[in-house]
Amino acid sequence: xxxxxxxxxxxxxxxxxxxxxxxxxxxxxxxxxxxxxxxxxxxxxxxxxxxxxxxxxxxxxxxxxxxxxxxxxxxxxxxxxxxxxxxxxxxxxxxxxxxxxxxxxxxxxxxxxxxxxxxxxxxxxxxxx
Numbered sequence: 001x002x003x004x005x006x007x008x009x010x011x012x013x014x015x016x017x018x019x020x021x022x023x024x025x026x027x028x029x030x031x032x033x034x035x036x037x038x039x040x041x042x043x044x045x046x047x048x049x050x051x052x053x054x055x056x057x058x059x060x061x062x063x064x065x066x067x068x069x070x071x072x073x074x075x076x077x078x079x080x081x082x083x084x085x086x087x088x089x090x091x092x093x094x095x096x097x098x099x100x101x102x103x104x105x106x107x108x109x110x111x112x113x114x115x116x117x118x119x120x121x122x123x124x125x126x127x128x129x
Contacts, residue, residue: 035075042105042114050118051100052081053126059093073099073118081116085123096127 033050054073057080061069069089074080083099091097101120108115 035073035081036077036079038081038103038105038116038118039079039114042103042116045103046105048103049101049121050103051098052118053096053098054080056091056093056095056097059089061089073097081118083118083120083123085120091123091125095125098124098126 033045033052035052035054038045038050038052052073054075057072057074059069059071061067067088068084068086070082070084071093072080073083081103083101099118099120100122101118103116103118105114105116107113
């Protein structure tokens with residue numbers, strides 16, 4: 001009886017420690033960032049979850065293999081990042097939106113610049129056009 005009680009007590013105490021580990025750098029959204037901060041510091045935020053607000057411009061939609069959209073998310077000064085959205089669109093050109101997702105930026109050596117992209121997990125319309 002005593003061994004059974006010790007076993008159950010140990011199981012109860014160790015159960016929370018058995019949860020699946022997640023890397024905090026990729027599992028939590030970092031603080032809200034502005035478009036210009038991401039454009040000027042792409043290597044700092046590469047492969048991090050970020051949340052950013054801006055205006056939707058130049059939407060391009062595709063239907064193959066599944067419905068998706070790519071658009072520019074711009075700030076009031078014309079800085080922008082490319083957003084990739086792989087779900088049905090609930091926003092329109094000119095909307096002010098808040099986008100949360102995984103930021104990535106590849107260096108294009110032929111143009112000597114970074115190509116900042118955000119693969120969106122959520123898009124929330126803050127203000128219509």
